[in-house]
Amino acid sequence: MSALAALARLEAVDARRAVPIATVRHCHLADAPLVLIPLRLAGEAAAPLAVMLGTDRADPTLLAVPQPRNRDLRFAFAAELAKVVLEHVEASRGAAEELPPAKDGTERVRYTEAPQVIVPNTGGVAFLRLLGRSTRFRSTEGPHAVEPSVPALGRWATWFAERHDRPGSSLLLAATEALRLHWATGQSALEDGNLAALLGWIDPPDGLDGPAAAARAEDPVRCPPAGPATDPTFDNEVLAPAVAAYDATDGDPRAEERVRAALAGQLTPTWDLVWHAMDLLRALPEGASVPRRWERDRDAFTLFHQTFAEGVPQARRDTAVAAARRLHALERAQDAYDAQRAFDDPLVMAEHRLNGQAFGGVVTEADPTRLDESGKRPKLRPRVRVATEDPVRLDAGTAVCSAERPALKGRIVEYGTGGVLVELTGGLGRKLVPEPGTVPAPGDRVCFTSLTDASFGPARFPEREDTPWTHGGPPAEYVPSDADAAEEWS
Amino acid sequence: MTDTAPALDRLRAGAPPRNHDARTIAALTANPGCARRGLLDAAGVDKDAVARHLGFGTPFGQSQFAITRGNAFEAQVKADGCAELLALLRDRLGLDVGEVGYDDLDDEGGREFRHARTRKLLARALDDAQGTLFDHPLLRLDIGGTPAYLEPDVIAFQLAGRFHVVEIKSFAVVDGQAEPEQVAAAARQAAVYVLALRELVADLGHDPQRVSHEVFLVCPENFSNRPSATPLDVRPQLAVLRRQLDRLTRVDAILNGLPPDLSFALDDGLGAAVRTVEARYAPDCAAGCELAYFCRDEARACGATGALGRGVRDDLGGVDTVEAALDLARGAADPPAELAETAALLRTAARLRAEALGGAA
Numbered sequence: 001m002s003a004l005a006a007l008a009r010l011e012a013v014d015a016r017r018a019v020p021i022a023t024v025r026h027c028h029l030a031d032a033p034l035v036l037i038p039l040r041l042a043g044e045a046a047a048p049l050a051v052m053l054g055t056d057r058a059d060p061t062l063l064a065v066p067q068p069r070n071r072d073l074r075f076a077f078a079a080e081l082a083k084v085v086l087e088h089v090e091a092s093r094g095a096a097e098e099l100p101p102a103k104d105g106t107e108r109v110r111y112t113e114a115p116q117v118i119v120p121n122t123g124g125v126a127f128l129r130l131l132g133r134s135t136r137f138r139s140t141e142g143p144h145a146v147e148p149s150v151p152a153l154g155r156w157a158t159w160f161a162e163r164h165d166r167p168g169s170s171l172l173l174a175a176t177e178a179l180r181l182h183w184a185t186g187q188s189a190l191e192d193g194n195l196a197a198l199l200g201w202i203d204p205p206d207g208l209d210g211p212a213a214a215a216r217a218e219d220p221v222r223c224p225p226a227g228p229a230t231d232p233t234f235d236n237e238v239l240a241p242a243v244a245a246y247d248a249t250d251g252d253p254r255a256e257e258r259v260r261a262a263l264a265g266q267l268t269p270t271w272d273l274v275w276h277a278m279d280l281l282r283a284l285p286e287g288a289s290v291p292r293r294w295e296r297d298r299d300a301f302t303l304f305h306q307t308f309a310e311g312v313p314q315a316r317r318d319t320a321v322a323a324a325r326r327l328h329a330l331e332r333a334q335d336a337y338d339a340q341r342a343f344d345d346p347l348v349m350a351e352h353r354l355n356g357q358a359f360g361g362v363v364t365e366a367d368p369t370r371l372d373e374s375g376k377r378p379k380l381r382p383r384v385r386v387a388t389e390d391p392v393r394l395d396a397g398t399a400v401c402s403a404e405r406p407a408l409k410g411r412i413v414e415y416g417t418g419g420v421l422v423e424l425t426g427g428l429g430r431k432l433v434p435e436p437g438t439v440p441a442p443g444d445r446v447c448f449t450s451l452t453d454a455s456f457g458p459a460r461f462p463e464r465e466d467t468p469w470t471h472g473g474p475p476a477e478y479v480p481s482d483a484d485a486a487e488e489w490s
Numbered sequence: 491m492t493d494t495a496p497a498l499d500r501l502r503a504g505a506p507p508r509n510h511d512a513r514t515i516a517a518l519t520a521n522p523g524c525a526r527r528g529l530l531d532a533a534g535v536d537k538d539a540v541a542r543h544l545g546f547g548t549p550f551g552q553s554q555f556a557i558t559r560g561n562a563f564e565a566q567v568k569a570d571g572c573a574e575l576l577a578l579l580r581d582r583l584g585l586d587v588g589e590v591g592y593d594d595l596d597d598e599g600g601r602e603f604r605h606a607r608t609r610k611l612l613a614r615a616l617d618d619a620q621g622t623l624f625d626h627p628l629l630r631l632d633i634g635g636t637p638a639y640l641e642p643d644v645i646a647f648q649l650a651g652r653f654h655v656v657e658i659k660s661f662a663v664v665d666g667q668a669e670p671e672q673v674a675a676a677a678r679q680a681a682v683y684v685l686a687l688r689e690l691v692a693d694l695g696h697d698p699q700r701v702s703h704e705v706f707l708v709c710p711e712n713f714s715n716r717p718s719a720t721p722l723d724v725r726p727q728l729a730v731l732r733r734q735l736d737r738l739t740r741v742d743a744i745l746n747g748l749p750p751d752l753s754f755a756l757d758d759g760l761g762a763a764v765r766t767v768e769a770r771y772a773p774d775c776a777a778g779c780e781l782a783y784f785c786r787d788e789a790r791a792c793g794a795t796g797a798l799g800r801g802v803r804d805d806l807g808g809v810d811t812v813e814a815a816l817d818l819a820r821g822a823a824d825p826p827a828e829l830a831e832t833a834a835l836l837r838t839a840a841r842l843r844a845e846a847l848g849g850a851a
């Protein structure tokens with residue numbers, strides 16, 4: 001957090017309502033995302049109880065396990081879930097567009113769309129990760145055979161969860177995280193983890209203010225938890241008797257219906273909340289770099305989808321090289337994502353202005369046709385002086401670019417009482433006079449920053465077979481075994 | 491018994507005292523500066539009942555599914571004199587655990603009696619260095635000048651002359667990893683047992699280091715019911731625990747500043763009585779203290795910035811109330827010299843926010 005974010009929280013307390021911390025939407029929203037709300041059996045790592053899911057707000061599908069301790073019912077559930085998820089994957093890829101071939105001549109394609117999954121909170125992401133882990137190694141043959149769709153679901157669930165780790169990816173979104181990227185409430189981060197309370201602050205129902213709506217949301221009877229953990233009172237007073245009745249009647253359909261109705265009652269309020277969250281996010285204009293990040297998502301999806309058939313389940317743990325490579329990739333993605341958001345959104349750039357890595361103000365002097373003739377050939381080097389009240393912490397010589405138009409580059413010449421003197425070095429055209437409109441004129445509002453949105457080349461990591469001995473040497477190829485297939489899921 | 495005992499009994503207004511357990515002690519150390527919690531816990535006040543009476547009950551209940559699973563797992567691990575546990579330690583961890591005796595200390599009468607028996611058995615084991623498992627021992631730890639009894643459902647066994655605490659938890663360890671918060675909580679609790687056991691060992695005239703800082707966490711493996719054991723070094727938790735317990739405001743000091751007729755009887759005066767004792771609310775109170783909703787309400791009512799998170803208060807340069815911070819941000823108040831820097835930062839932040847939002851409108 002920063003003073004800026006803290007101040008936003010204070011303003012929210014004061015206004016008794018959430019305040020914006022973004023002026024544009026920083027995540028992609030697909031036209032028809034798959035909303036997926038999981039519930040897990042209390043006390044178990046990943047024993048599914050129910051999932052409400054679908055791409056049509058008016059028509060959710062409820063999948064439930066009437067006796068969550070029964071292994072066969074659990075795998076039947078996994079197969080049903082797999083069907084919906086795999087259909088969503090296939091239905092959301094659009095066409096394959098041809099791209100210019102890669103440097104080594106291999107053909108490249110990219111799907112025009114990609115499947116998006118929305119869960120209510122980070123617990124939903126963790127659930128998908130564990131569900132993936134508990135199903136992707138299952139065998140479709142032999143004594144513990146499951147439907148072929150079950151391990152496929154496991155690999156997709158794992159893939160979605162891994163993409164979620166990547167800053168800026170929108171393939172798997174948690175509604176609470178997406179909202180918190182755009183609004184600050186007058187409660188703590190911990191309390192923001194409750195989707196109903198968070199939405200209560202952002203868009204309270206008529207007649208209530210933020211704190212009142214959030215307080216109401218903390219009553220589990222009125223607002224059942226958004227999962228995957230259930231309300232213990234619901235478990236004890238409603239679910240347990242219904243499951244017991246199901247057992248006692250040997251799986252009578254009416255008893256099963258009772259379990260399903262109870263679970264539907266817990267899930268439906270969250271279903272509405274997630275769609276409500278998406279309405280709020282959709283109402284924001286999309287940030288300029290969102291399509292570019294979604295393109296990376298589509299690349300990742302295309303690759304995974306096209307190699308799915310010959311691929312094997314993701315390993316239980318990364319090898320040393322894979323872990324280093326992944327970490328490096330995540331760090332780079334984080335840097336790029338932070339910078340892109342700042343360029344897209346003056347409210348995010350304000351953070352950098354506050355910490356001195358950017359400054360904004362009004363141009364007081366401009367010398368648009370200034371030439372630097374110290375070298376062999378004259379160079380166009382216009383200068384502008386910017387009056388700013390910002391606490392600038394950029395040394396002379398620091399390279400900067402314009403926040404509004406990053407192609408406009410320059411460097412700091414001096415910073416004093418009159419403002420910051422910037423010499424422009426790029427983004428002015430090719431001639432010895434600047435293209436019209438490229439050099440800010442006196443009176444213009446400008447913002448310059450030392451942030452860059454540059455992407456560096458891929459890091460060099462040893463190939464699998466060259467893993468240094470300090471990192472365990474080359475890892476054995478992962479081969480799924482019978483033991484994987486037989487692993488208990490109880 | 492210490493001389494604060496009568497005063498503490500009076501605070502409870504006749505209600506029976508509630509026992510500390512490792513969870514509450516571990517939670518206590520999470521907020522050592524809170525006099526309210528320190529006092530109520532020392533007096534053994536039923537904080538849950540207090541919170542409910544005040545209309546701020548927290549949903550601290552546990553699902554019967556979770557309880558059933560936890561009990562079943564523990565019973566399975568401990569069945570037949572901990573046969574499964576021993577097999578696990580020998581075969582999976584390759585430990586040279588010899589023949590062991592098994593003593594179940596449950597259902598042995600009152601607290602004092604059980605503690606005395608725990609002492610006796612431990613003294614014997616220390617002397618003859620025998621491998622011994624204790625189930626349900628009763629330990630004692632001094633908390634803020636008042637003894638607290640601990641009823642660990644853990645077992646200590648002796649390996650190469652050192653005792654190890656075993657902590658049985660029913661959360662899953664998947665591919666060698668579990669939820670970090672759960673592991674952290676288990677480690678904090680285990681550290682409480684290690685500390686209590688060390689005090690007892692020292693009290694018996696032995697080197698407290700005969701209780702190892704290495705504990706064993708026994709959890710279901712992956713998605714099965716099969717137990718797995720993971721050695722866990724709780725030295726960091728021990729260090730924190732010791733430091734926090736030392737720093738715990740001494741209960742007698744808190745009592746000194748309070749009206750002599752104060753009591754936490756469940757009557758109309760309860761709210762005022764609780765408010766008399768100073769609290770230090772932070773959002774993470776919700777994870778470990780029954781009074782969290784009450785204290786949160788109080789903190790919010792007086793506009794405490796700490797209610798927004800510890801980090802928020804730090805970002806605001808330590809300014810305590812929302813109003814004061816907003817006044818600084820809006821330039822409404824002339825800041826005292828020590829807040830000049832914070833005030834400048836907040837004013838800049840306010841200007842930048844207004845500028846960015848105005849530009850977007």
Ligand code: SF4
Nearest residue numbers: 524770771775779785
């Ligand atoms: S909830 Fe209240 S009494 Fe409990 S630790 Fe926090 S501040 Fe202290």
